[in-house]
Amino acid sequence: MIKRKIINDPIYGFITIPDGIIFKLIEHPYFQRLRRIQQLGITSLVYPGAIHTRFHHALGAMHLMTNAIETLRSKGVAITDEEAESAQIAILLHDIGHGPFSHILEHSIVNGISHEDISTLFMERLNKEFKGKLTLAIKIFRNQYSKKFLHQLVSSQLDVDRLDYLTRDTFFTGVSEGVIGYDRIIKMLTVANGNLVVEAKGIYSIEKFIIARRLMYWQVYLHKTVLSGMELLVNILKRVKELADEDAGLFVTPALAVFLFNKLSKKEFFNHPELLDAFALLDDYDIVCSIKVWMTHDDPILSTLCKWFINRNLYKTVIQSKPFSKAEVKNLQEEAMDKYKVSAKDVRYFVFSDEVTNDVYSTQQVRINIVYPNGKIMDFTKASDNLNASAINTVTRKYFVCYPKGLV
Amino acid sequence: MIKRKIINDPIYGFITIPDGIIFKLIEHPYFQRLRRIQQLGITSLVYPGAIHTRFHHALGAMHLMTNAIETLRSKGVAITDEEAESAQIAILLHDIGHGPFSHILEHSIVNGISHEDISTLFMERLNKEFKGKLTLAIKIFRNQYSKKFLHQLVSSQLDVDRLDYLTRDTFFTGVSEGVIGYDRIIKMLTVANGNLVVEAKGIYSIEKFIIARRLMYWQVYLHKTVLSGMELLVNILKRVKELADEDAGLFVTPALAVFLFNKLSKKEFFNHPELLDAFALLDDYDIVCSIKVWMTHDDPILSTLCKWFINRNLYKTVIQSKPFSKAEVKNLQEEAMDKYKVSAKDVRYFVFSDEVTNDVYSTQQVRINIVYPNGKIMDFTKASDNLNASAINTVTRKYFVCYPKGLV
Amino acid sequence: MIKRKIINDPIYGFITIPDGIIFKLIEHPYFQRLRRIQQLGITSLVYPGAIHTRFHHALGAMHLMTNAIETLRSKGVAITDEEAESAQIAILLHDIGHGPFSHILEHSIVNGISHEDISTLFMERLNKEFKGKLTLAIKIFRNQYSKKFLHQLVSSQLDVDRLDYLTRDTFFTGVSEGVIGYDRIIKMLTVANGNLVVEAKGIYSIEKFIIARRLMYWQVYLHKTVLSGMELLVNILKRVKELADEDAGLFVTPALAVFLFNKLSKKEFFNHPELLDAFALLDDYDIVCSIKVWMTHDDPILSTLCKWFINRNLYKTVIQSKPFSKAEVKNLQEEAMDKYKVSAKDVRYFVFSDEVTNDVYSTQQVRINIVYPNGKIMDFTKASDNLNASAINTVTRKYFVCYPKGLV
C-alpha cells in the first residue's frame, strides 16, 4: 500500500504529502522553523485572523503546484516524475530563507542579503544532506532548466506562490476583495513554445487576479495601520542595534544575539556555515520575546517604542497621493521633541514620512500571455477587452507620515 | 411575543420576514408567482446551478435593505419605521413585473411594455387591495419621495438589488469572479446631503464591485452560450407568433395563449385590468411546456428550433470585438438555406449576427459618490487611486454570429 | 491535445467531463430531461434555494465517483480504465428513471413501477443506441459484476450518491446541520476482501455522515411543511385521475396525458417501448402547467387543491411521536365536510393522517465497515467509541395530521 500523508487545510480541504524526499523535507528542522514565522508579519495587529504561517503557505503552494502539473499533463504537456517532484520541492522551499517578520526585518537583521539568497543557501545545504536529490529543484528555482514553464510556475507574475498567498491571505484576513479563482486559473494553464500561458477563456479570471492583487496591496499589505506597525518594528530594531554596541547586558535571545551584536556582510554569511545554523534558529518568537523584555529597558526611546508595539499603541498614520511637505513633517517633529524630550537626531523614531508603491503587473517582467484557440499568443494587457487593461501597468505611489497618537 | 418568520437562505444564513404587510405581500399569489421564474432565464443551460428564482432574489434584496437601513440608522441617519417598511416593500416588489425568461422575452410576449411598467401596475393593484399601505413604497420606487437615498437604495448604480443579484448569481453559478464584499459595502454606506454615499475607506470594495459586475457580464450574463440560448428562445417565440395567426389549433397553455394570440399595446394593457390577471398566471412553466409540445409541430422551422432548445443543442456562437462582415454572415446563411431547406426570408432563424454591450458604470447616471472624513464628496472614478478608474466608464461592445452546430 | 469539458459547480468548483461516451450520454435528451426535474421536488416551497435538479446531482455524483476511483487507485486497488468509465456511467445514470416530483409521484403516475425499473429500461435503450458500450455499467449497476466495491460506490449505505445529495441538498437549502466531510470520507475509502471499507481514522467522519443524514431527514426531507406540500400534490393527482375518466376535455399536457388517461401496468410499460419515449418527455413542467390550468376547473375539490398548491397555501400539519386518535381526525374531518361542503368520501382530500419513518442506518443492508491498520474489519456501529452508535439502527416513526389552514 502506498503511504501518503494528508494534512487538513481550511482552504483546500486536504493537502496530500507524497512519501519520500518531500515528506522528509517537510519534517526537516529548517522547514519546521517556518511554523514559527507568520506569513504576514505584524498584519494580525490589523486583521486578527491573519496569523497564518509561512509553513502553511509553502504547503499550500506545493498543493497548487501538484494541481497545475496534473492539469498540464492532462493537456499533453510532457513532465517526467522527476521534474514534477523537483518543481514541488522548488516551490516548497522557495521561501525557506525568510527570517522573522520578513520582509520587514530583511534589512534590519542581516544587511544586504535577501531572503532569496538565504533560500539558496538552505537548498544547497539540504542538497548535500540529501545527496544531490535537490539538484534539479535548484536548477528550476534558479531558472537554469530547459523547461522554462517549470520555473514560471515557481516564480513569475502568475506563479502558484501568488495564487496561494492571495487565496490564503484573503481567507485568513477575511478581506473578500482578494478572492481569486485559483482553481479556474490553474485549469486554464497550458504551455506554448515552452512557456506557461493561459487559455483565452481564462482571461477574466486573470483580470480578476490582477485586480484582486492590487486591492490586497492597498487594503492589507500596505494598509496604513500595517505600515505603522512595520515602521515601529523597524525602528525598534534600529534603536536596539544602536544600543547593542554599548550595552553588553542587553537581554536578547541567543538566536537573535548572533545577528544583533555582529554586523554581518553577505560575504561573511556565505563563508561561515555556522551563521546559517544560527539563522535556522531565528524566528518571530525571538523578536517578540526580546521586545517584551525591552519594555523595561533604561533607554526611554527603546522602552517607549517597545511598549507601543506590545500593547498595540501604534503610530497614527496619514496616507495620501502627494508627498508631505518638509514643513509639515518638521512641525510634527518639533512637537514630538518637545513632548517626548528627544533630540533632533532621535526624533525620527517618533515622527517620519515615507512612501510606498503598488506595481501590480509589470510589462517589464515576464508577462502573462494568453493563448487563443488558433494558437495566437498575446500579452494579457492587449488581449483583455477591457481597453484600459494596459493601464494597470502604471505604478501607483503613495506617501505617508507617522507620528505618535495624541501628538496633534 | 413578537412573531417573525425566518427563511433559510444559503447565502445569508437566515432572512427574517417581519410580520404584518410584508409577510402578507410575500404570501400573495402575485409574489408567489416569482417562485416560477428563474432569475437568470436560460443561463442554467451553461451554469447548471443557476436555477435560482426571482422570488429568492427579491427576499435577498429585502434582507440587504434591512441591513442597510440598520447601518444608516446606527450612523445617525433619521429613518422612520414607516419609511423603513416602505423601502423594504419597494425592493421586495421591484421586479414583480418580470415575465418568464425576462429580460429575454420582455419584447416577445408584450410589445413595448417594460417590466418596470408592469411592476408599477402590480404595485398599484396591491395598494388598492391593502388599502393604501403601499403609497409611500410606490413613491420611493418612483423616486418621488423627499429622502432620495431611499430610492437610491432601491435603484441606482449601487443599490441593494445589484448587491444581492451579483452575490446570488455568483453563488449559484459558482463563478468566483463575481464575488463582492456586499456586507462591507453596506457597512460603508452613509448619507450626505440627502444622497447615498460611501465612506472613503470602502473605496476598494466599490472598485471590486464595479469590476466584479463587468466580469459577470462577460462571463455569465453575456456568455456566448447564454447568448446562443437566449437567441434561440427569442426565435422560437417569433416563429410561433408568425404561425399563431394561421394555426388556431396550436397547442399553447392558457396563460400564454392570451399573449400569443393577441397583439397587445401598452395602452390596452393599462386599460384592461384582466390582462394583468392573465399576466399574473404566466411563468417559465408555460414557455417550456409549450416548447416541448411544439417539438412535434408541423412547421419544420418551429419544431427544429424547439428540439434544439429542449435537448440543449444550441447554436454555435462566435464572439469578437469587430463586427462580422456581411459576406461572412451571408455565406453561412446560404449554407443553412441549403442544408435546412429554408427560404432567404426564414434563414434568419438559423443564422444571424448581433451585438452586445457592457456598460458597467456610467457617469451619465446617478454616480457612486465617496465621502471623506473631512466631508468632501467625490465621484468614485475620481476618488480611486487607480488613475484609470475613469476608464471603466467606457462602453465595451462585442459582436457575435450564431449558426447551427455542424453547419461549417 | 486531449479535449475535456469543464462545468462550473458551486460546490466542487469544477466538474470535468471526460470526452467520449460520457460526454455523449450527458448530451443525450434522456439525460438532458433531468434538467427539468428538481432533485427535491416541492421542497423549495420551504427552502427557496432548494431548486437544484437531478441533472446537477448526477454530474456531482459522477465527480465524486472520479475522486473515489482516484483515491482507491492511489492505494493500490486495481481498477481498469473500462471499469472506471463504467462506474462513472452507472452513477451518472442511476437516477435517470426518475419522473417529475419523484419520489412523490412515483406511484401516482405509473402504478407499481419503481424509478429503478425505469432507470434500467433507459440504460438498456441507451446500451443499444451506443452499441453495447454500457454493458459493464449495467452489470455494475445491478451488482452483477465481480468487483463488488464498484457497485457499492454506486449504491450502498455509503455510496457517492448519498455523499453528493447530502452535500448538495445542504448547500442549496442552507441547512448547515447536513454538512458532511465528503472529501475526507472519500480519502478514507479503501477496499478489503473485494468490498468497500473505510479506514479507521475516518470513523468520526462516518458518524458525522450518519447523523447528518438523520438530521436532514427530519429537518428537510420529512419537514412537516414539505410533507404537507407532497400530500397536497399527491391528492391533486389522485383527484384528477378520478375525474379523468369522465372528463375528456380536461386540460393536460400531452406528455402527462399518456399517463393520466391510461392505467398502465408494469408489464405494459416493459412491453410498449413507445411508453418509455412518452415518459422521456415528462417532467416537472407538465405537472405545474397542468395544475395551473386546473385552478379554474369545474370540480371544486380539484380547483381548491390546485389553488392551494400554486399559491402555497398548504395544509396545516401537526407532527408528533404518537399516532393521532381516530376521534381527533374524525373531528377535523367533520369540520371540513361542513366548511368545504364535501362528502364523507371526499373529505380525505382535506383532512387525513399518515406516518413517516426515518431509518438512517440499517444493519440489515450492506453495512459500512471499518478497517483497522492491523487489517481487522468491523461494522461501523461496533467500531464507534460512541457506545450507543448501535442505537442509530433504530427506526424512528412519526405521525402527522393535515388539515386546511383556518379550519380550527
Add this chain to the structure above:
Amino acid sequence: MIKRKIINDPIYGFITIPDGIIFKLIEHPYFQRLRRIQQLGITSLVYPGAIHTRFHHALGAMHLMTNAIETLRSKGVAITDEEAESAQIAILLHDIGHGPFSHILEHSIVNGISHEDISTLFMERLNKEFKGKLTLAIKIFRNQYSKKFLHQLVSSQLDVDRLDYLTRDTFFTGVSEGVIGYDRIIKMLTVANGNLVVEAKGIYSIEKFIIARRLMYWQVYLHKTVLSGMELLVNILKRVKELADEDAGLFVTPALAVFLFNKLSKKEFFNHPELLDAFALLDDYDIVCSIKVWMTHDDPILSTLCKWFINRNLYKTVIQSKPFSKAEVKNLQEEAMDKYKVSAKDVRYFVFSDEVTNDVYSTQQVRINIVYPNGKIMDFTKASDNLNASAINTVTRKYFVCYPKGLV
C-alpha cells in the same frame, strides 16, 4: 455621528466594537496579551491552520453575545442597555486569565490556581481601573445576578463561548465534522422562567451541536498527536522545574522566570498584586523562546525533549478503549531506559500512559432545555426524537501510551 470600530473576521465577516468601555477594554494591555496566546495551544502541530488566538475568540464570542441579546430582545425579553453591555464585557473577559498554552500548562506554571480564578483577579483589577464600571459584568460572570439567563449565555452547556469556539476551531482546523449552525441556534434562543431555553424547532441544531462537540473532542482536542504534543510540553516544564532549583544560570525569559523559580500558592497569588502584573506579561512566546534555548542545555533529558518539541518529533501515541497493562508500559520503559540511558525515575519523561475522557453533555450540570409552543419545557435529551439522545450523557474514556518514535 456615532463612532464604531469594525474588525474583519474571516468567520462572521465583521465584528462591530461599540465605543466606550468595551473599546477601551480591548485596547488594554491585559486584553492585548491574548493576541499572543493561541486558542488551541500546540494543536497547530497537527492542524497547521489552527493558530488562531484567544484574542480573536474573545471578540467572536462577544459578537455572538451581541446577536443573542438582539434575538432575545426581539422576542420581548427585557434587557437594559447596561445589562447588555455587562454581558458583553463578561464574555469578552471570560478567558482573560488564561496563561500560555493553557489548558496545558494550567497546572505546570501556577499550581492549584485555575484560569477562572485569574480571570476574576484581572476583572477586579480592571474594575478598579475603570471605577466600578465592571461591577455588573462581574456579577453576571459569577452568576450572582438575578437574570440567570445572562450568566447562562456566558457560561453553560449552550453558551456563546462554546458556539464561538466550536465554529472558530472548525474554521481554522478545516475539520468539517465540527460545523455547527451557530446562527440558527442563536435565533432559536429564548427565555422561560428566567432561564435560557431553546425553541422546539431548534432541536436538530442542538443535537448537531452536541454531536459536533463530541467529534471535535476526538478529532481535534484529544487527537492522539495533539495529546502527544501536550504531554511533551508538560514534561519539558516539569523537567525544567526540577532543574531550576540547582541551575541559577538557566536561560529563561523574565516573565517566565517569576513562575519557574518560585513555587507559588494560590494564596500568595491572591495576596501579591505584583504577581498578577508578572502574569500579565507571560505568553506563548516566553515558552517557545525558552524551549528553543534549552535545546542545547546540558541536561540530556531536557535538551532531548526540547529538540523533539521544536522540530516536531513527537512521541508516538497509541490510543485505545481499554487501559494498557502495566507490563506493556514497563516493557517500553525498559527499552527506553536502555536506549536513552535514563534512570527508572526519569524514564517517565520518555514512556508513560494516561487517560482522557470526553463528557460532552452532562445532565449533572445546568441542562439545555427545550421550550414547546405550548409552553412546556423539557430537557434536551428527553425532547429529542432520537430515542437514544440520553445516551450522550455517558462519559467516554480512552487510554493512551506515549513513547519515543523508533523505540519499538
